[in-house]
Amino acid sequence: MADVAAAAGVSHQTVSRVLNGHAYVKDATRERVQDAIRSLGYRRNQAARTLVTSRSATIGIVATGMAHHGPASTVLAIEQAARVADHFVSLAALTPRDAGAAPRVLDRLIDQGVDGIIVVAPTADVARLVDEVAPQIPVVVVAARRDAPDGSAAVYVAVDQSAGSARVAHHFAALGHERAVHIEGPAGWFDAIERSRGFADAAAGAGLEVRIVHADDWGAEHGHRAGRSLVPQIEAGEITAVFAASDHLALGAIRAFWDSGIRVPDDVSVVGFDDVDGSGYFVPALTTVRQPFDRLGDAAVRALIAQWDDGVRQEAGMIDPEVIVRGSTAPPAHAARVSLRDL
Numbered sequence: 001m002a003d004v005a006a007a008a009g010v011s012h013q014t015v016s017r018v019l020n021g022h023a024y025v026k027d028a029t030r031e032r033v034q035d036a037i038r039s040l041g042y043r044r045n046q047a048a049r050t051l052v053t054s055r056s057a058t059i060g061i062v063a064t065g066m067a068h069h070g071p072a073s074t075v076l077a078i079e080q081a082a083r084v085a086d087h088f089v090s091l092a093a094l095t096p097r098d099a100g101a102a103p104r105v106l107d108r109l110i111d112q113g114v115d116g117i118i119v120v121a122p123t124a125d126v127a128r129l130v131d132e133v134a135p136q137i138p139v140v141v142v143a144a145r146r147d148a149p150d151g152s153a154a155v156y157v158a159v160d161q162s163a164g165s166a167r168v169a170h171h172f173a174a175l176g177h178e179r180a181v182h183i184e185g186p187a188g189w190f191d192a193i194e195r196s197r198g199f200a201d202a203a204a205g206a207g208l209e210v211r212i213v214h215a216d217d218w219g220a221e222h223g224h225r226a227g228r229s230l231v232p233q234i235e236a237g238e239i240t241a242v243f244a245a246s247d248h249l250a251l252g253a254i255r256a257f258w259d260s261g262i263r264v265p266d267d268v269s270v271v272g273f274d275d276v277d278g279s280g281y282f283v284p285a286l287t288t289v290r291q292p293f294d295r296l297g298d299a300a301v302r303a304l305i306a307q308w309d310d311g312v313r314q315e316a317g318m319i320d321p322e323v324i325v326r327g328s329t330a331p332p333a334h335a336a337r338v339s340l341r342d343l
Contacts, residue, residue, distance in 0.1 A: 007036035010177035022188035057305060058088045060109035062102060068218055069246070070191060070291070074120050074142055077297025085301055090114055094126070095107075098199050102129045110137060113316045116304040118142065119154070123188050130154065138307035140300050144190040144318075157299045157305070160318035161191050162198030164289040167323045168243050168271050169202035171287075176331045177241040177269065179209045183226045183232075185245035185251060186217050194246050195273060210241075216248055223252025231260045234268050240332035247272035247279045247288055254282065254328070275324055282326035291321050 008032060017025050018033040019338055025033075036042075045046045059082050065071035079089050090112060092105045102119070116138040121127040127143050131152065141148075144158040163212060172180055182199050185192025196212060203210040213229065215222040223244055233239045234257070244250035250272030254264055264270050264284055275290035296319055 001042070003032065003040055004036045004042050007040060008033045022331045024259065031123065034114050056266050057086065058090055058114045060106075060112070060114035060117040060300070061120065062089045062094065062105050062109070062117060063091065064094045064102075064126050065120075065189075068122075069248075069276050071120050071122050073291070073293040074296060077293040078118055078120075078142075078300055079297075080294070081297040081301040084298075085305060087115075087301070088317055100125075101319050102132045106130070106133050106139075115308055116140070118300050118304060120254060121145075122190060124190065125188060127190070138304050140303045142296065142300055144194045146194075151166055155298065155303045157303055158190075158318055159291045159293075159296055159321050161194035161199075161321075164291070164321035164323070165195040165198035165243070166202035167321075168273075168289060169199050169206055169208055171271070171323055171329065172241045172243070172269065173203075173206035173208050173324070174271065175241075177208060177211070178332075179211075179239055180241035180243060181213055181239050183210050183213050183223060183242065183244040183249050184212050185249070186215065192245055198242055201213075215245070218246045218248055220248045220252035220255070223249035224256045225252070227253030227256030227299070228260075231256065231262065235260075239268065241269045241271075241329075243271045243273075245273055247274045247286060248277045250286055250328075251282060254286075266333065269332070269337070271327040271329060272322075280324075280326060282328070287326045287329040288324050289321050292319055295319050296324055 001015050005012045010020060010029060014029065015033055018030050018245060028209065061075060063071055063075050066075065075091065082089050085178065090109060094101060094105065106117060118140045119130050121130060121141050121143040127141065127145055130141060131149055139154040141154045141156050142158060143156060144161045145156060148156055178205065182196060184196045200210050213224050213226045229341055230239060230242065242253060244253055250270050254270055257264055257268060262268060272286050272288040275288045279286040279288050
């Protein structure tokens with residue numbers, strides 16, 4: 001920093017102000033300092049800075065389910081939000097087999113000197129393991145969880161899975177559907193639990209009869225299997241709408257329907273969840289629920305920073321998703337016939 005100050009013809013304090021983004025530096029002076037930084041190849045010594053400030057500017061992330069769209073998108077959004085806030089991330093990705101190692105991984109991140117930890121905990125077993133840990137640094141848990149223990153030291157943030165699914169039920173009801181099926185996600189996943197609950201509760205209030213079909217995973221193969229099981233009921237007119245708990249489940253179901261000569265949305269409407277990249281190019285384009293991962297990542301990072309900057313433990317609350325209506329939903333065939341007779 002002394003070399004930069006000498007090259008720019010300014011004081012050591014002015015270089016520090018430029019590096020820390022202080023507003024009270026003239027533009028010409030800031031540019032001169034930045035030119036000197038570039039020409040000298042100056043880099044901050046983060047280890048020294050940590051000793052002075054007692055902050056590492058590093059956020060630890062513990063994540064499971066990274067093979068799936070939701071957790072992977074959440075981690076990416078957290079990393080981007082952390083970078084905007086001028087923080088690094090240290091990532092520990094756990095597979096389902098070693099999810100039980102979550103407490104040890106938390107301890108290891110704390111030993112690294114991270115300023116706080118964000119746990120992406122889509123499953124109940126990981127979230128309950130976090131309950132057993134009482135770290136002395138701020139912890140934020142990303143999970144659509146309703147059974148968090150009272151007095152938990154962690155702050156919870158999530159996309160409101162239940163609200164998104166409720167909007168699907170209302171969308172079906174508004175189109176005139178009376179009987180629907182929900183292809184439910186895998187057991188033990190908070191998102192699957194909340195999507196199923198929100199859809200069923202809203203459907204009951206809207207007069208929509210709902211049946212649940214369970215899928216063992218989120219993938220298209222499992223959606224195809226569930227879709228095949230629904231073909232006889234769809235052909236008999238007993239089901240006119242299907243809500244799949246993920247876009248990939250919806251994709252598999254649509255393929256099963258197509259294999260059996262069932263047309264979407266003419267014979268059955270289909271809705272997915274997530275708005276994965278390319279869902280607008282399915283045939284037909286998929287109506288789905290879009291999760292605002294950028295807002296989720298920002299909320300998680302802000303909740304963490306608020307704790308170590310201000311000592312404020314404030315629940316960030318639920319973030320609303322939105323239904324993206326495309327070509328895979330339409331009024332049921334019987335409703336269309338009634339409408340034509342009315343004309």
